[in-house]
Amino acid sequence: xxxxxxxxxLACFFSGPMRFKTRISNLPTLSRLAQSLDRIGKFCWIRxxxxxxxxxxxxxxxxxxxxxxxxxxxxxxxxxxxSNAENVINLEVPTANLYKALRSATNAAHATLRxxxxxNQAILSLSTTWSGRAFGSNIVTHNIAVKVLSxxxxxxxxxxxxxxxxxxxxLPPLNVMKAVVDRYRSMSDRIIFSANMAGELELxxxxxxxxxxxxWSNLQNPELDPSQVxxxxxxxxxxxxxxxxVEMRLDSREFSNILLVSNVxxxxxxxxxxxxxxxxYVYITxxxxxxxxxxxxxxxxxxx
Amino acid sequence: xxxxxxxxxxxxxxKVLLALSKIDDAVHWQMKRNQITLAALNSSKSGxxxxxxxxxxxxxxxxxxxxxxxxxxxxxxxEIKTQLRPLLAIFKNKLFESSxxxxxxxAASVDDDTAMKRxxxxxxxxxxxxxxxxxxxxxxxxxxxxxxxxxFRISYEQIESxxxxxxxxxxxxTWTINSKVLRDLIEHFGQRTEELYLEAANxxxxxxxxxxxxxxNNDVLKxxxxxxxxxxxxxxxxxALTQGVxxxxxxxxxxxxxxxxxxxxxxxxxxxxxxxxxxLFEIVKGPQQDVVVQIIEATIAPPxxxxxxxxxxxxxxxxxxxxxxxxxxxxxxxxxxxxxLTSMLSVPSPARPELNAxxxxxAEPLAAADTSITSADIDAMPVEPEASVSWRSQSDxxxxxxxxxxxxxxxxxxxxxxxxxxSQGGGSISYYVDEMPNEEELEAFADDIDQDEEFGPTQRQxxxxxxxxxxxxxx
Numbered sequence: 001x002x003x004x005x006x007x008x009x010l011a012c013f014f015s016g017p018m019r020f021k022t023r024i025s026n027l028p029t030l031s032r033l034a035q036s037l038d039r040i041g042k043f044c045w046i047r048x049x050x051x052x053x054x055x056x057x058x059x060x061x062x063x064x065x066x067x068x069x070x071x072x073x074x075x076x077x078x079x080x081x082x083s084n085a086e087n088v089i090n091l092e093v094p095t096a097n098l099y100k101a102l103r104s105a106t107n108a109a110h111a112t113l114r115x116x117x118x119x120n121q122a123i124l125s126l127s128t129t130w131s132g133r134a135f136g137s138n139i140v141t142h143n144i145a146v147k148v149l150s151x152x153x154x155x156x157x158x159x160x161x162x163x164x165x166x167x168x169x170x171l172p173p174l175n176v177m178k179a180v181v182d183r184y185r186s187m188s189d190r191i192i193f194s195a196n197m198a199g200e201l202e203l204x205x206x207x208x209x210x211x212x213x214x215x216w217s218n219l220q221n222p223e224l225d226p227s228q229v230x231x232x233x234x235x236x237x238x239x240x241x242x243x244x245x246v247e248m249r250l251d252s253r254e255f256s257n258i259l260l261v262s263n264v265x266x267x268x269x270x271x272x273x274x275x276x277x278x279x280x281y282v283y284i285t286x287x288x289x290x291x292x293x294x295x296x297x298x299x300x301x302x303x304x
Numbered sequence: 305x306x307x308x309x310x311x312x313x314x315x316x317x318x319k320v321l322l323a324l325s326k327i328d329d330a331v332h333w334q335m336k337r338n339q340i341t342l343a344a345l346n347s348s349k350s351g352x353x354x355x356x357x358x359x360x361x362x363x364x365x366x367x368x369x370x371x372x373x374x375x376x377x378x379x380x381x382x383e384i385k386t387q388l389r390p391l392l393a394i395f396k397n398k399l400f401e402s403s404x405x406x407x408x409x410x411a412a413s414v415d416d417d418t419a420m421k422r423x424x425x426x427x428x429x430x431x432x433x434x435x436x437x438x439x440x441x442x443x444x445x446x447x448x449x450x451x452x453x454x455x456f457r458i459s460y461e462q463i464e465s466x467x468x469x470x471x472x473x474x475x476x477x478t479w480t481i482n483s484k485v486l487r488d489l490i491e492h493f494g495q496r497t498e499e500l501y502l503e504a505a506n507x508x509x510x511x512x513x514x515x516x517x518x519x520x521n522n523d524v525l526k527x528x529x530x531x532x533x534x535x536x537x538x539x540x541x542x543x544a545l546t547q548g549v550x551x552x553x554x555x556x557x558x559x560x561x562x563x564x565x566x567x568x569x570x571x572x573x574x575x576x577x578x579x580x581x582x583x584l585f586e587i588v589k590g591p592q593q594d595v596v597v598q599i600i601e602a603t604i605a606p607p608x609x610x611x612x613x614x615x616x617x618x619x620x621x622x623x624x625x626x627x628x629x630x631x632x633x634x635x636x637x638x639x640x641x642x643x644x645l646t647s648m649l650s651v652p653s654p655a656r657p658e659l660n661a662x663x664x665x666x667a668e669p670l671a672a673a674d675t676s677i678t679s680a681d682i683d684a685m686p687v688e689p690e691a692s693v694s695w696r697s698q699s700d701x702x703x704x705x706x707x708x709x710x711x712x713x714x715x716x717x718x719x720x721x722x723x724x725x726x727s728q729g730g731g732s733i734s735y736y737v738d739e740m741p742n743e744e745e746l747e748a749f750a751d752d753i754d755q756d757e758e759f760g761p762t763q764r765q766x767x768x769x770x771x772x773x774x775x776x777x778x779x
Contacts, residue, residue, distance in 0.1 A: 043525060097494075097529045104492045121524065133485060136536025139508075140492045145527040 018148070020048055020089055020115040022072070022079040027111055029264055029284065029293075030075045031102040033068070036261035036295070038095040040066050045154065048081045048089040055295075057095065058157070063300040064254045067159050071291035074284075076113075089115065090149035093124060101126045101142035108140070115146075122148050160298045162279055165271035166236050167246040169195045170220040171280075174262030177203070180214050181259055185252040187212075190302060193255075194245040195272055197221050197237060202245065205252075222269055246272045249302040258297050277301060305335050305382060308430035310363040316589065317429070318395040319567040320355045320597060325388045326560035327353045327599075332465035333442075335382040335433075337367050344388070345466045350602040351557040352468045360594040363428065370435050382433065384460040386442060394444055394456050395429070425449055433460075468600045470584050475575040479509065479543035481535070483565030483572045483587075489533045490562060493555065496528045500558050501606050502576070502583075503550035507537040513555055516607065541571060551579045552606040561585040561599040568595070579605035 024030055033055070037044050041059030053076075055068040072079045083089050105111045108128035116123050126142045171177065180203055184191050188205040195201045199221055204213040224232045232238060240246075264284045271279040280297040309317055320342065324331050327344040334341040343354040359365050369380050428447045434440065434457075441457040448454060490511065493500075497513035504510070512532040537543055565572035565587045576583035582600050589595040 092525060094525045100494065101529055101531075130489075132536055132539045133482070134536075134538040136538030138489060138536055138539065139532075139534040140489065141532040141534070142492070143530040143532070145524055145529075147525060 017082065018084070018089055018115065019080060019082040020113075022076040022081075022113050024075060024105075024111040024113060025077040026075040027102065027105055027108070031099070031106065032261075032264040033070070033075075033284065033293075033295075034095065034099040034102050036258075036264065037066065037068075038099045039257040039260050040064055040095075042095060044093050044095045044098070045149065045157070046091045046093055047154070048091070050081055050087050056157070062254060063251055063302075064258060065160065065298045066258075066295055067298070068293070068295040070284075070293040073291040074289070074293045085151055088151075090151070090154045091115070091122075091124065092147040092149055093144065094146075097142075097144045098124075101144060104128075104140070104142070109137075116143075118143065122146050159296075160277070162271075162273045162277050162298070164236050164273070165279065166240060166274045167195050167197055168222055168237055168269055168271045169197075169199065169201060170222060171201065171268040171270050172216050172219060174259050174265050174268060178256065178259040178262055181252065181256045184212070185256045189252055190249050190304075191252045191255055192247060193250050193270075193272070193278060194247045195270060196243055196245045197240060198242040200243075200245075201270075246274050248272055248274070248278055249304070250278060250299055251302070254299065258299070261295060261297075275301070275303070305369065305433045306364070306366040306430065307340065307362045307432075308364045308428055309361070311424045311427050313361055314395070314426060314429055316568055316595060317357075318392075319564055320357075320595070321388065321391055321395055322567075323560045323564035323597070323599075324353050324355065325392055326556060327351050329388055330385055331388050331391070332383065332385045332463070333460075334465040335367065335369075335384075337380060338365070341465070343465050343467075345468075346557075351554060351599070352466065352601075353557070353560075353597065353599045354468075355595065355597040358590075358592065358594045358596075360590060360592045364430075383463065383465045384433070384442070385463045385465075386458050386460045390456065390458050391444075394446065394454075468582070470575075470582060470598075470600055472575050472584065475577045475584070477504070477545045477577060478573065478575045479545065480541040480571050480573045481539060481543075482541065483562060483568075483570060485539055486535075486572060487562050487566040489535060490559065492533060493531050493559075494529050497531070498555055499552055500555040501550050501552045504545035504547045505534075506547075509535045509537070509540070509543070509545065510550075511535070514552075514606075549578055550606050551576060551583065551603040553583055553601045553603045557599055557601045558585070561587065561597075564597060576603065579603050 037055055037057050041057040041062070043057070045054075045056040045058075047054035047056070051072060053070045053072060055070065056066070058065045081087050081089055105126060105128040108130055110129045112127045114125050114127070116125050122145070124144045124146045126144070128140050130138045130140065132138050181191065184203065184205045187210065188207045190205070192202075192204040192206060194204070199217060199219040201216045201219055202213055205211070224235055224237070226232055229235055258280065261282055261284075265282045266286055267283045269281040271281070273279065278297075278299045278301060280295075280299075282295040282297065284293045284295065285291065321331070324342060324344040328346045330344065332343040332345075334343065338359040339356055341354055341356045343352070345352045367380070369382055426446050426448050430445045430447070432443045432445075434443050439457075440460070442460050444456045444458065446454040446456075490513075493513040497515045499514045499516065501512040501514060502509065503512070510532060511534075512530065514530055515528050562572060562585075568587060568589045570587060570589045573586040573588075574583065575586070581603065583603050585599045585601075587595075587597040587599075
């Protein structure tokens with residue numbers, strides 16, 4: 001964070017009564033979400049809004065970013081957020097501390113998250129209640145030092161724009177892919193990720209020592225939603241020869257880190273924008289759930 | 305000296321060594337006619353641990369000292385010092401894990417003894433102090449399965465053991481809790497945190513882990529998480545605390561004490577008073593108190609809170625409300641008042657009549673360069689049970705249950721109100737919660753920013769807490 005950013009965030013302290021408090025109704029999901037964010041980068045920008053929460057991790061010097069949109073009912077209840085800026089609060093939170101705090105709260109009877117202040121330091125406080133042996137209740141509180149970000153600062157950060165994808169496909173179960181990618185990771189820095197519109201996906205490595213390919217078939221390709229896309233028939237993915245593969249080169253370590261989200265993921269759609277980026281939409285809720293939570297991973301691809 | 309430990313106690317022995325290793329790299333052995341005391345003092349003299357193993361702990365114990373080795377002739381003692389690492393390597397924990405679990409040992413009857421022995425890797429460990437002209441060493445023999453005998457020779461140095469003196473009588477803060485409960489709760493503390501604050505508030509004990517790192521403005525996010533654990537008074541077997549004055553100490557020694565108590569499967573007792581006076585954590589195991597481990601730590605006042613708290617507190621015992629969880633009052637103190645020694649070194653002092661176990665009383669001041677830590681001018685009888693407050697003497701409280709329900713405590717407190725100064729804080733407002741603590745209770749531990757208009761420095765966390773105290777003590 002730059003010095004200017006810090007000063008702007010300080011200015012935010014004096015802008016009015018800011019209040020955030022919520023109970024965590026689905027701790028396992030939130031904890032696994034924090035775990036997958038921890039793998040991507042060290043600091044997470046959390047944007048708390050009245051209806052949804054955004055988790056954004058943009059690590060330096062990496063090719064991956066994650067932009068997650070979580071409707072509050074999926075993990076929280078009795079959620080309150082208030083601020084002078086249309087009830088939006090932006091926080092920068094260290095992901096490792098957040099994950100460890102949430103993880104230690106498993107098996108707690110209740111967990112509450114709130115924003116407080118201690119010695120002029122903004123603190124995200126996780127309080128959990130444990131019932132003790134003698135019918136007493138013990139309270140464990142974790143205080144994580146965070147920074148409150150000003151709107152001027154966050155307006156500089158924008159979600160990446162990518163061209164229309166050449167191919168989109170539903171991925172097979174991520175834990176299976178993860179097993180394959182973990183093997184590849186120790187052998188090569190680059191993984192070649194290819195897919196086509198006929199439901200086939202291929203993961204390969206190509207090194208002087210070995211060439212390995214893993215292919216999945218009979219996968220689904222999602223249908224384009226006419227309300228979102230102007231002319232479905234003119235979409236690049238529809239104009240391709242279905243069996244023609246789109247090929248991309250990804251960093252194997254970062255791809256492996258992304259696949260750790262498999263412990264919460266339900267359905268994953270991969271969109272391949274040839275020569276540009278791979279976008280993964282990871283849904284951690286089922287389609288029939290009333291509220292949705294989705295993480296969007298953007299991975300830049302390599303040309304070498 | 306020759307001693308041997310059977311497989312039943314080897315696991316406990318290895319755990320004791322492990323706990324001592326967290327204090328220092330070297331261990332002092334003080335061997336007497338009917339016990340061995342292991343002691344470790346850390347390099348900054350801020351932590352001291354001693355483990356007294358009585359004759360009952362050993363399968364065989366023979367004390368035939370070579371007169372050249374003795375220190376003092378009134379009570380024959382041999383005092384040596386060895387490195388801990390070789391001992392830890394010998395008594396590797398995994399050798400004893402499955403074999404001599406305390407539960408198994410208790411359940412086994414004499415007939416099952418041979419059956420149990422079959423599962424045991426090491427059947428016996430024996431120690432022998434060899435003092436020949438050419439080789440002086442401590443010989444350790446592990447008799448293992450299949451007739452294998454492993455022999456280790458460890459060199460030692462003859463040097464006087466340190467002693468710390470601790471005055472349990474003047475500790476007005478004490479508590480006793482099941483170690484597993486405490487261990488599970490302090491698992492929540494992060495690995496990187498170094499300091500521990502103990503504070504009593506509203507019938508709860510608050511432990512906070514803290515690290516004072518110099519944090520540059522830009523790296524404020526690199527600060528480790530600060531974790532507070534608030535334990536309900538009901539969880540304690542016995543607790544008597546004064547509100548209002550928190551103390552700070554190193555987390556490492558505390559964790560070692562709690563892990564050891566949990567490994568031995570017994571309760572842990574704590575005694576402390578005001579900041580700058582040491583704190584004692586005591587672990588006792590065995591029907592005849594065969595194993596008594598005491599860990600003494602220097603304490604200081606927590607930096608944020610100290611000036612205001614101690615100034616407001618006035619009297620050293622603190623003016624905050626006192627609260628109890630058992631019927632025992634503070635009157636039962638039979639400790640003989642002994643003089644406080646502030647001398648530096650191992651100066652043997654005349655044995656006091658109550659102490660038949662200790663000869664040299666060397667006061668090692670727990671002093672550091674920091675002026676806020678004063679020297680440890682404390683008196684102790686680390687071994688003798690009768691005169692101390694903590695022991696649950698059967699005579700006193702035969703009818704007293706260990707776990708108290710709400711009904712019990714309220715009536716007790718009303719009864720004991722007359723004797724004590726009464727400002728309990730538990731009278732009108734009940735903080736005994738059976739289910740999820742309500743909003744107000746959580747508010748006590750968090751500075752809700754709703755209450756400050758501007759996120760400004762006026763409403764500080766520590767001032768908030770004291771505000772609650774003044775409400776409870778002022779009735």
